Amino acid sequence: MILTDSLLDFFLETRKQTEDICTPLEIEDYVVQPVVDVSPPKWHLGHTTWFFEEFILKPYAEDYQIFDEDFSFVFNSYYETVGKRVVRSDRGNLSRPSVQKVYDYRYYVTSAMKILFSENQNQELLDLLEIGIHHEKQHQELLLTDIKYILGNNPLLPAYSATIEEHPIEEHDQEWIALEEGIYEIGHDSSDFCYDNELGRHKVYLHPFAISNKLITNNEYLDFISAGGYAKFNLWHAEGWDWVLTHKVVAPQYWHNIDGEWYYYSFGGLQKVDLNAPVTHISYFEAFAFAQWKGCRLPTEFEWEAAQNYFPWGKRWEWTESAYLPYPNYQKAEGALGEYNGKFMVNQKVLRGGSVATPTKHTRPSYRNFFQTDLRWQFTGLRLVK
Structure with a gap:
């Protein structure tokens, strides 16, 4: 450079x-x-x-x-x-x-x-x-x-801005994209900027799988709620079930049931849930339970990266089934900047893609975000694999 x-x-x-x-x-x-x-x-x-x-x-x-x-x-x-x-x-x-x-x-x-x-x-x-x-x-x-x-979380739920397109609709029809078993290359592969946690480009073996070309919508997630998904312990990890019971979770963050109708808080203030928009502000626990309810699962981060050319992404950070771990031959920087990523490679799940809050010129197919399993204040969503 x-x-x-x-x-x-x-x-x-x-x-x-x-x-x-x-x-x-x-x-x-x-x-x-x-x-x-x-x-x-x-x-x-x-x-x-x-x-x-x-x-x-x-x-x-x-x-x-x-x-x-x-x-x-x-x-x-x-x-x-x-x-x-x-x-x-x-x-x-x-x-x-x-x-x-x-x-x-x-x-x-x-x-x-x-x-x-x-x-x-x-x-x-x-x-x-x-x-x-x-x-x-x-x-x-x-x-x-x-x-x-x-x-x-202000009791008045004040609006921030009406100009942010917070709930973009995916207009294309839902399809399952099938990928064959085989060896795939994972990790950053150009001279453009990336973080150290994207390096150590390496090969992984993937079994055959099919991944949805659409994110799960609010309408689909509302079906999960209506079917009693938050009350069925068998859909949840033990830690996730404890989290549901302890925090009395019944819906995604920012959702409010008012007179029998679902609303959510958005940057533009309180509004009715847009059923066609991708669901957001859900934890890994919720994403996993929903996938279980649908008889599917979440993609691994390697499946996601191998398939990312076949669907649009960047509207929601997407939970994966992968733990946040170093790639082969990972090297962290010397000194203070060595604390940037490596020290957090424990007890977290990988998120892929980006979101409506991600600034321009920042994300890429190999970008690895990461959060604890119970967190949901980011614009987190999910797509399914079967």
Whole structure:
């Protein structure tokens, strides 16, 4: 890679997109943290800025002056190598620094980055810039879904924006795409950007299978609810059944039964469930139970990648039956950036595809997302295999 105007433009475009996501917010929305998994918007704005300051400006920019000595403690996420940090559950207690100071921080760091990249074309630095851009894009997706959780748990259920196409309809007819048994190549296979967890391209043997070319819709999922799917223990893993009983789960997240009709909270506010849209905000537990009810199963991530040319994807993160594990010959980076992916390869399931919250120029067929089995605040859905 060489430094070009387009790479710097990509950086500046990404910085602006993050701030555009926050434009509809009221100032009070920036600091709310309803649950530990959700970070306040102000924290996302600061953390994505700290990433560039910590990993690029401090080691590479001559005579760089740190904006605020406390910000590494405030905006470090999980990098043990870097030092102490605010406990994740306490991010919502950060009434200070102010929102304005965080925006000042963003301007300060972005300006310093522009100066640095006008003078330096070191290859290692350019690689870090690309990682930083995509790191911020990951946080754009988290920022959107965290904002939805924050507003969707406000008793008034306020609207965020009416312009996001949150419930896209798949117009094509449902078909089963059959793939033959054989050996398939899995993993990233180009010089374009990818994360280290996509590398170690390797061969896998797959038995014959058929995969649906459509995601499961709200209408199909409503049939599962109506058939008593949440009350049939035999459809669920033991841990999933405990989760249903403990949390009294009866429907996807954001669904509300009002006078016998199903509504859900969307970015545009409370509205009737669109029966033709793909179901979303379901946990792995729910995806597995639904597949059991249909006499099918979820695809492995390898089946999904082998078949992804045969169906449209990117509207929902799709649960797979694969544990999040390293590929053969996986190598994590030295230093703090080595904590980016490898340390999370335990007790999680792989998600494939992307979602309506995924920013442009970010996802690809080999992209591996990952979450714990009970989480559902992301735009998670499913397609079936038989």
